[in-house]
Amino acid sequence: GTWEGTAQLGGMRLPPGEKDLVFKFVLNGNEWLSPPEGAPNALPDGKGSVNLKLDIMRSGGAEIRVHTAEPLDLTQAYVLKLDGVADRTLGVMTTPDGVFDQIRSDKAMGVTLDKARGTTTYRIFAPRARNAWLCFFDRPAAVTWKPAFKRFPPVEEYRMWKDSADGVWEITTRGLDIGRFYGFRVDGPAGDGEGFNPDFVVGDPYGRAASSADGLTMVVDPGATNEWFKGWTDQAWETPDPQDMVIYECHVRGMTVHPSSGAPAAKRGKFAGLMATRKKGTGLDHLKKLGVNTVELLPVSEFSEGADPYNWGYATVYYFAPESTYAREPEKGSGYYELKQLVDDLHNEGFAVVLDMVYNHVGGPNIFGLIDRKAYFRLNPDLSYSNHSACGNDVKTESPMMRKLILDTIRYYMEEFHVDGFRLDLAELIDMETMLAIRDAAREINPKAILISEPWSPGRGENKYQLRGTGWSAWNNDFRYAAKDFVRGEGSREWLQDSLFGSVNTWALNPLQPVNYLESHDDMAYIDEITLNPNRDGRKLTDRDAAMNRLAATILFTSLGKAMLYEGQEFLRSKWGILNTYNRGDALNAVRWSDRDRPLAQQALDYYAGLIQLRMSPEGTSFRVAQRPPQSYYRWILPPNDKLMGYVVNVPQLHAGHGFAVLLNADDRDRRIEVELGGDTGWKMIGNGREINRKGLAPRGWPAGKAPPTWLAGWKGEIVVPKLESILLMNGF
Template structure:
């Protein structure tokens, strides 16, 4: 998923399950129709109890249940257009609605700083006239078809410290100056003071209650007030307090189930529970009421333990957690196998899941990230199209990774054979952990950025998702196959959010701990997905580090790509690096360092803090957008498509965003080029081919291919870590779909016949990769190497040219010149020295062998819209 923060890309769809709730549907009076008319005359009223409307706005879209949504709101959101006695008002005419199912709506603060409520809402009923008017109230998920009558109520109450309860009210309360202000707590604890947290003389909607004694974790408290009614008290910031951490941070390595042939031990961290039981099931479909219940015993640091004797391999189990009057059944967060669709945990003897030829040895790799060439691949995309040549029973499955000799009828390689032939070093698999957005019994396409069970492989890619071990063995088999082909394997991991916060196992076991919250108690959603994982909390950090270690050890994974790394804290990211170094120092870690987070800026795992992240690289959106144009505007051009103003940013990317001189200061600065992931295409946004079609629409197919090669060559030859999406090398298209996360296979699948159609471009990519791998002059790993051995040359007509000193890194080539010409005509370049220069990249040809030699030359002509590489 994400991607350079496009909140609509996931938020609009992840929460679509909310449609099933009648509370979230708008039923418009009058002659209501289910299908929207061509034009909807929309009026939205919105009320906040405290009248604090500053920077609150709307995010609206034309929604399709299946397919690509249409935009309503601009990138900055839709501002309210007026006011009335109720609150803020928004009016607009929405055209073209007859091509869509309904209207999606999010009330948000600023640019996704927070959402009013966690779930997205959808207007699904419309008057035949097109007039549609609704009312929304802060913190209330109901879409009202008429103005609601406001009533006094306690919106939320949460324990923020052992002696503090924070209260949110629907209407302002004027404090009388009494100790309790009419509040009582059950079970009884004395209330000694009430303090207003907002408002003024006319009252407050946010209050802090001070208690005269400590609250008890696991107790079921109810808060009452004579005028505002009652509300259950939930765990709030108490789980963030130093006192909580001192009492309940567990450091052992036995959370989850620990299997042996003679017994299996279970340990779960549930410090706020009053009781925990182990549930075991006869079958995957056994009802929870029929489960065998084994009480667990309270142990150290908030953990609970139990043991089952005998060989429990295959035992299906969950935990039952009692939290006051609430009882939750939850999957073990540390579970390593599950039943179909991840509904129950399963004990597994992992030694029996290893494939026959499973070996720990990996393809040789230096561990230096600039020596890598990363290829982003979706398991289903690889083989679901018939052109893949993969057997039908392997199509869309892990086992397609074992089909290593597939080809088209003209002998053009496909699938894994094609990837190996291209010459990349690392295959990065888009999410293969268990995600919730696909029914494993009837698989369909989804990117998979919707975590459900972090330590379990996704079952829809398995030949038998009902067999808990099949997915494990088959993923291992696929990884081993890639290793056998000389390809290292990376995992795309999503520890920044989950699919459904309320249903997530950790939230059921320790409510309020796993996710960040806003001051009003609502979930933060800087991910745009309804929740942000609180990686900074010790037991969340431990869970993430333990999970990464598990994949690295058990599955021989060679690297990790962290989705929305900017939402992770620096301490956690560095702890991950330290942990994997103890397993294999050559493991790569890269991530999306977008600076969008609920954390203080100085602790975010962002581009701006890359200097604090040791041995970790971040995606370089500066060079990406400079080369091809902004990903947020399909028609925007970049350097490769004629935008002269982008030249400086491209040059900054070419040096890996290191500090080179005051003339080359980027939007962020790396410690060294190993921290810059250079790319022009990834699964997010338009493919490079589609971007070129949209930004330079009136050119020939051959020119599009030419521009593609120019754009790709800039990124691949730049100092840093080259990265590409599968199929980029053969001009992959997604039919202009910039957000194909749940689009059809027809949109997403790799059409391997294009590898034959666009063979010249494939050969060009292959040549660039071979050139980079053969010559360390393209792979500087320190800033001094870049500063001393890369020199930008004086050019004209917006050409970028630079020389590289090969002797500094013991390259067989003494001097290399790279020149990029975005012009539609040839441009003459003055070379840094007169001599015999061998051309190795020119026009549509790239590689390590000389195409031609210039004798005693001090100038060279750079062909139009292309890259030229020479050496002497």
């Protein structure tokens, strides 16, 4: 009967005007519990109420503080021995956790090329290391595992110099080392919770290129143009206004690796693949016809490799290095230039580019653990990795030098790659100070930088309420579940009302914060979520499944907030009923563009495109709202049957755009919905649940050849909505 939860104090923000974080326990949403009598952290508010104060200094546990006469040597491991608390001496391995808050450096990390002097400088942050060496190799990896494990000796090795004031090791070599493979050996204290291993050569955490996640980093020339990057031509590009974004989440490999993409074999699944689909009717052509304007790429920083070449990418190894398997010549560092070319091309084709970044944990090989495990990770009391990410470790984002690395990647991808913004994976695990610093760094470069949080973690829940008013958008899982439940004839209309209205009555300050969606890379494909097929396998399409998908799409694109869809959702792509497909290879994850040829899939695709074009039209400006509207902006229609619902939008006109009436029927029978249209202009049906036409559509059963009807301003009456479908009416006629 015990309920337990964990929250990150660093992720919480004080309410305006408050100096303490206070809380109470609430049962069933409305029963507020008084603090236990004698609670040491009870705090009266002076108004007759007593709350509990979040005070980490009064945790209820014992604490021993030891002050030394002289500073401790960070390159040594210390054991604290305690006598008199047990029948034997206790030994506890100490950790210099708080010390890392005092050690920081503003130096440029990684590689710096000085072309004027003809030198190359290397820097790495390792404050507890005893020694560090720069190693050059004539091959892309320092070891091989086949046919048997073998270490290769470096062709050159140099001991680096340590600045004891900031923990940075550095060395400068003569010449420009462009094209050279390099890494570091780092030696430090041994003992519990340590990961130093001077036999292991680690790549550069700031390396701009890597031949593979298991290999070495490589020096590239950031200013070069070549066969992979012709130079920037996107000077006229401007990031879309936030209310005008329609996001398409997609995977670099998945979009073009299947032969049906039409991309040449050498470019399939590569950074170059998407542009290779021009004039093929797939990939790029598909996105342009669909009408989306923002491409959100699953992680493209160098990530852990497995036996299968397909990988979602949520196990970053080198944050600054574009993924080598997406490059055509990874051992020449081509990926660095090819990602630049992709962004330049996408901008010139009218698409903003958002990168998915994974700062909450890292993948393997864990280079940070080999450089200084205690500096870069949150550790449990027994010095094992904290694992609220459920991915093996939690990065200590609050550490000044880890925060610096994160902010450096933000500036790096915006300045060197021109990207428009970022989506942060499991961002509940990123401390709030770092989240706000990311915002400030990005907006200093581009005031319209796109910033999206995945505001939860497996181990600690969600924090989207803490993001209110911060300038961060967040994936709106409330919308996802509320829409899914309603379409299936379940759930709460009230929950859906709040999500449709931009979540401004719950967690969002304005409609720019929620990113509304039905499907993402995580969890099932939407068609699998709603199908009644065996094993929830949506490959065999049914009229019912297709109708429910179109009904949900109507809800998505008539909501306030940023709209997002995932690759293939618009043509009813199934992932065979599998919950998560990160480890299922191309068989499940590759987009099969021929799936669009199925009649129901083609109908869905046309319907999605019609909805997006409506939303992006001058008339559809009504749904692209930046500021919190008055409650009357959506007038709700709630018949007694809770499987029916409607809303009249922007009537009377309070915002640019036309007035709309949206009627939804999630029942398995045709139903009549009573409507009062209002306004001072005539209305026409522009959507019938199967197609969209802004000039007007005829109701089902309307005489062939007869002009579609017009409803007069202020008309009141009943409209028949077919089962599992929607009706859209628009005024201005």
